[in-house]
Amino acid sequence: MSMENKNLLEVKDLHTSFFTDAGEVCAVNGVSFNLEPGKTIGIVGESGSGKSVTSYSILRILADAGKITSGEVLYKGEDITKWPEDKMQKFRGEKISIIFQDPMTSLNPVFTIGYQLEEAILLHTDKTKDEATKRAIEMLTLVGVNEPASRMKQYPHELSGGMRQRVMIAMALCCEPDILIADEPTTALDVTIQAQILELMKKLQDELGMAIIMVTHDLGVIASMCDEIMVMYGGRVCERGTADDIFYNPSHEYTKGLLRSIPRVENMNEKLVPIGGTPINLLNMPEGCAFCPRCEEAMKVCLKEKPDEIEIGEGHFASCWMNVKKMYEAQEEAKNEQ
Amino acid sequence: MSNNDEYILKVEHLKQYFPVKKGLKKMQLKAVDDVSFAIKPGETLGLVGESGCGKTTVGRTLLRLYEPTAGKITFNGEVIFDTGEQYDENGKVIVDASGKPVLGKKIDKKMLPYRKEMQMVFQDPYSSLNPRMTVEDIIGEPLDVHGLYNTKEERREKILELMELVGLNAEHAMRYAHEFSGGQRQRIGIARALAVNPKFIVCDEAVSALDVSIQAQVINMFEELQKKLGVAYLFIAHDLLVVRHISDRIAVMYLGKIMEIADADELNENPIHPYTLSLLSAVPIPDPETARKSQRIVLEGDVPSPLRMPTGCPFRTRCRYATEKCAQERPILTDRGNGHMVACWNK
Numbered sequence: 292m293s294m295e296n297k298n299l300l301e302v303k304d305l306h307t308s309f310f311t312d313a314g315e316v317c318a319v320n321g322v323s324f325n326l327e328p329g330k331t332i333g334i335v336g337e338s339g340s341g342k343s344v345t346s347y348s349i350l351r352i353l354a355d356a357g358k359i360t361s362g363e364v365l366y367k368g369e370d371i372t373k374w375p376e377d378k379m380q381k382f383r384g385e386k387i388s389i390i391f392q393d394p395m396t397s398l399n400p401v402f403t404i405g406y407q408l409e410e411a412i413l414l415h416t417d418k419t420k421d422e423a424t425k426r427a428i429e430m431l432t433l434v435g436v437n438e439p440a441s442r443m444k445q446y447p448h449e450l451s452g453g454m455r456q457r458v459m460i461a462m463a464l465c466c467e468p469d470i471l472i473a474d475e476p477t478t479a480l481d482v483t484i485q486a487q488i489l490e491l492m493k494k495l496q497d498e499l500g501m502a503i504i505m506v507t508h509d510l511g512v513i514a515s516m517c518d519e520i521m522v523m524y525g526g527r528v529c530e531r532g533t534a535d536d537i538f539y540n541p542s543h544e545y546t547k548g549l550l551r552s553i554p555r556v557e558n559m560n561e562k563l564v565p566i567g568g569t570p571i572n573l574l575n576m577p578e579g580c581a582f583c584p585r586c587e588e589a590m591k592v593c594l595k596e597k598p599d600e601i602e603i604g605e606g607h608f609a610s611c612w613m614n615v616k617k618m619y620e621a622q623e624e625a626k627n628e629q
Numbered sequence: 630m631s632n633n634d635e636y637i638l639k640v641e642h643l644k645q646y647f648p649v650k651k652g653l654k655k656m657q658l659k660a661v662d663d664v665s666f667a668i669k670p671g672e673t674l675g676l677v678g679e680s681g682c683g684k685t686t687v688g689r690t691l692l693r694l695y696e697p698t699a700g701k702i703t704f705n706g707e708v709i710f711d712t713g714e715q716y717d718e719n720g721k722v723i724v725d726a727s728g729k730p731v732l733g734k735k736i737d738k739k740m741l742p743y744r745k746e747m748q749m750v751f752q753d754p755y756s757s758l759n760p761r762m763t764v765e766d767i768i769g770e771p772l773d774v775h776g777l778y779n780t781k782e783e784r785r786e787k788i789l790e791l792m793e794l795v796g797l798n799a800e801h802a803m804r805y806a807h808e809f810s811g812g813q814r815q816r817i818g819i820a821r822a823l824a825v826n827p828k829f830i831v832c833d834e835a836v837s838a839l840d841v842s843i844q845a846q847v848i849n850m851f852e853e854l855q856k857k858l859g860v861a862y863l864f865i866a867h868d869l870l871v872v873r874h875i876s877d878r879i880a881v882m883y884l885g886k887i888m889e890i891a892d893a894d895e896l897n898e899n900p901i902h903p904y905t906l907s908l909l910s911a912v913p914i915p916d917p918e919t920a921r922k923s924q925r926i927v928l929e930g931d932v933p934s935p936l937r938m939p940t941g942c943p944f945r946t947r948c949r950y951a952t953e954k955c956a957q958e959r960p961i962l963t964d965r966g967n968g969h970m971v972a973c974w975n976k
Binding site for chain 1: 679680810812813840841842843844845846848849852867869870871873874893894907908910911912913914915916917918919920925927928931932
């Protein structure tokens with residue numbers, strides 16, 4: 292492998308649209324990011340920001356109306372958007388897996404836990420039935436399900452929410468994938484169970500070394516889990532960088548607004564500063580920056596032209612005209628001083 | 630008690646048991662088991678706990694959407710419900726020689742006049758509004774029920790006033806609920822609750838279904854309305870940071886019982902009960918620096934089923950400090966100074 296290819300996954304200018312009766316809805320609009328082995332990237336955004344569709348596009352499990360219209364998804368240098376479906380099916384579950392948000396509905400209620408786990412193993416490996424059973428029990432033990440052997444015979448409804456999510460994780464990891472996509476893995480769970488699941492994911496990442504794409508709207512979860520963060524709004528990436536970049540040096544007005552609007556320990560006795568307006572309608576996208584109708588700092592140019600991604604610091608990118616303005620002002624100042 | 634009037638709402642020894650059939654066995658699900666608290670006028674009491682701990686049931690029972698199994702509810706100095714049990718200082722029911730509880734006077738008042746004073750905002754802004762009614766009719770319905778207007782013009786005027794109060798555009802009065810976004814729908818629900826000018830509102834996960842940027846708008850609105858109208862809230866939620874932000878005091882529930890109740894800052898800075906401690910440490914803090922430093926106290930296992938409630942302290946099965954006493958006797962809330970009440974034998 293060449294030097295530049297240390298990335299496990301490279302997403303380049305991904306566009307995904309849904310073709311509905313009301314028109315084309317561009318849910319993902321030019322998303323690019325890289326994922327290195329063993330790292331965690333967080334995708335954060337409100338509902339409708341395109342964070343889930345981005346992860347579904349990578350797996351190519353979009354609904355019928357959805358299509359990747361342009362862009363590349365490179366797995367170890369190979370563009371998987373061009374792969375035929377049968378190759379894709381082998382790829383899913385073996386190299387890349389997903390945990391869905393709702394552990395209540397993402398397990399099949401008419402099959403036992405054991406059957407569903409073994410199915411995944413038998414499909415992707417040459418193991419015999421007995422070996423698969425052994426492996427399934429091993430996985431359940433790994434994710435901290437007590438009495439794994441007897442759990443194998445139980446149905447999903449007999450387990451609690453936290454247990455079901457553990458089973459989902461076991462199922463996703465039974466073939467030791469390189470990449471795990473976690474789509475709001477803890478949103479449906481209580482805080483104490485959420486803490487258990489997050490600790491478990493971290494522990495498993497240390498042991499198995501997989502990379503994680505963490506999709507969530509919870510900035511708290513993002514802060515404690517991720518090396519890198521990507522903030523999305525209206526299908527576009529607003530800002531990406533390390534967790535410290537995003538939280539301590541936010542360089543997009545949306546990121547700043549988001550951080551101001553959540554209750555934190557420091558602003559407990561102050562009023563929250565909400566982002567005004569209502570979330571964007573993807574059928575009716577503004578011409579310029581997606582966030583400009585709600586942005587307090589919006590300028591004329593924001594209405595008309597999409598901002599380009601600018602590198603603020605090393606590996607810290609933001610698409611906001613404010614940064615261009617700041618750079619311009621700094622240049623002017625330097626000129627004046629001369 | 631002589632200082633009864635200082636509270637807008639006082640709940641004493643409230644119990645709510647639901648009958649459950651398991652096969653042939655009839656059982657009782659103790660959703661709320663002996664809960665007492667009081668709320669002052671214009672105050673916000675936050676109620677937190679994991680799902681299934683009974684926090685929603687508390688809200689619904691004290692509005693008497695469920696018929697309480699036992700307990701006493703005092704609203705604005707008037708007893709509106711009392712099953713008559715009497716309690717000694719240790720929170721035990723006083724019984725006579727034959728072991729039957731000594732009953733005082735039973736009180737069960739008609740709720741209609743009190744519903745005007747106590748209202749509720751529901752969690753789900755999508756299912757709590759009738760899809761076949763216009764916004765005007767949704768907000769106007771409580772006015773109709775309580776007969777709060779004389780002429781049609783007056784009704785309309787009141788509705789528009791309310792819409793303005795919660796930041797809705799008056800032009801939208803003739804629209805249906807599905808035409809609004811989640812945040813706007815929640816505003817409609819709040820306007821409906823405010824229509825009768827209540828003194829007390831139960832907010833049951835009122836901001837949980839909203840996006841973060843919208844959540845802040847609604848939280849601010851709750852705070853502003855409280856300042857303007859002096860209404861008291863029982864704010865039920867599972868997001869501890871949101872609850873801490875909005876509440877004056879916070880009560881922590883576990884399996885139908887209150888484990889700790891204290892001022893919001895006091896509870897967050899000096900939690901005493903082991904359950905509160907682990908609950909607080911489980912909250913993901915939106916700050917990478919603190920997240921790296923903090924040590925989570927991860928609780929083992931799940932919440933036990935309320936049908937198979939542990940004896941004694943309900944938390945003892947997951948508690949690090951549990952001793953034999955915890956299994957034998959249930960701890961009662963005791964004051965640890967400045968109204969910081971904790972129910973724990975060991976802390």
